[in-house]
Amino acid sequence: MATERPVVFVVDDDLAMREALQDLLASVGMDVRLFASTQDFMQAQRPDAPGCLVLDVRLPGASGLSFQEELPRAGVDLPVIFITGHGDIPMTVRAMKAGAVEFLSKPFRDQELLDAIDAAIERHRAQRREKALVAELRQRFATLTQREREVMALVSAGRVNKQIAAELGISEATVKVHRGQIMRKMGTASLAQLVRIADTLGPSKASGA
Numbered sequence: 001m002a003t004e005r006p007v008v009f010v011v012d013d014d015l016a017m018r019e020a021l022q023d024l025l026a027s028v029g030m031d032v033r034l035f036a037s038t039q040d041f042m043q044a045q046r047p048d049a050p051g052c053l054v055l056d057v058r059l060p061g062a063s064g065l066s067f068q069e070e071l072p073r074a075g076v077d078l079p080v081i082f083i084t085g086h087g088d089i090p091m092t093v094r095a096m097k098a099g100a101v102e103f104l105s106k107p108f109r110d111q112e113l114l115d116a117i118d119a120a121i122e123r124h125r126a127q128r129r130e131k132a133l134v135a136e137l138r139q140r141f142a143t144l145t146q147r148e149r150e151v152m153a154l155v156s157a158g159r160v161n162k163q164i165a166a167e168l169g170i171s172e173a174t175v176k177v178h179r180g181q182i183m184r185k186m187g188t189a190s191l192a193q194l195v196r197i198a199d200t201l202g203p204s205k206a207s208g209a
Contacts, residue, residue: 006121007031007051009078011041011067013059017083017106021054024110030117038067042074050128052101052120054113057084057091065091068098077127079120083108137197143185151178155191156198 008030010021018034025032031049035041038059053071057064068080082095085106092103101123102116144152147168154164161175168175188194 005031005049006124007033007047007049008054008117008121009033009035009041009046009051010054011035011038011059011064012054012056012083013037014056017056021113024113025117028114038062038064042076046076050121050125051078052117052124053078053080054117055080055082057082057095058086065094065098068095068100077124079123081113081116081120083113134200137186137201140186141201144182148178148182148185151175152182152186152194152198155179155182156195 008025010018010025010032012018012021012034013036015036018036022032022034033044033046035044038061041053053076055064055068059067062070064082064084068082071078071080080095080098080100082091082100082103083106084091084103087103087105095103101120102112104112104116141149150168151164154167159167161172161179164170164175165172183189183194186194186197188197
C-alpha cells in the first residue's frame with residue numbers, strides 16, 4: 001500500500017458546497033479531492049490509500065444513487081456517504097441497502113459528517129487489510145505443489161492422515177511430510193489456522209484447484 005493517509009473524495013455540482021466541505025475537512029487535517037461531476041471523479045487518478053466518497057444525490061446526468069451502484073462494476077470500493085437537500089425515505093433505503101455508510105440531509109451538522117467520514121475510512125481500512133491478507137495467502141498458496149494442495153484440501157475437510165493416504169494412494173509418512181511442507185509454506189502453526197486459511201481462500205482453493 002503506497003500511503004496510509006486517508007483521502008476524502010467529494011462529488012457535488014454545487015461550488016459553494018464543495019468549497020465549504022474543502023474548508024471543513026482541511027481544518028481537521030484531511031486530504032480532500034473535489035469534483036463537480038461523477039465523470040471528473042472517474043477520470044481522475046486516485047491514490048492507493050484508505051478513504052471514502054462524499055456524494056451528492058442529485059447530480060447532472062445519472063443520480064448519485066445510480067452512480068453508487070456502478071462503482072463496484074468500475075472497480076471502485078470506496079465507502080459512500082450521501083449528502084442531499086432533497087432526500088426522502090425511499091432514497092435513504094436504496095442508498096443504505098447498496099452499502100452507504102450514511103445519508104445526510106442538508107443542512108447537516110459538521111460533526112455528523114466528520115463522524116460519518118471517520119466510520120467510512122475505518123471501514124475502508126478494514127477492507128484493505130482483508131484484501132492484503134487474502135493477496136498474501138494466495139501468494140503463499142501458489143508456492144504449493146499440486147499434491148500439497150490436494151493434501152491441504154483434505155486436511156481442511158477434516159480427514160486424518162490415514163484417510164488422506166488411502167484417498168491419494170500414498171503412505172501416511174508421505175502425508176505427514178506434505179502436511180509439514182504445507183504448514184511451513186502457508187506460515188501456519190496449527191491445524192485450526194490452516195482451516196481458517198482454506199476458508200478465507202474459498203471453495204476453489206480448498207478443493208485443491
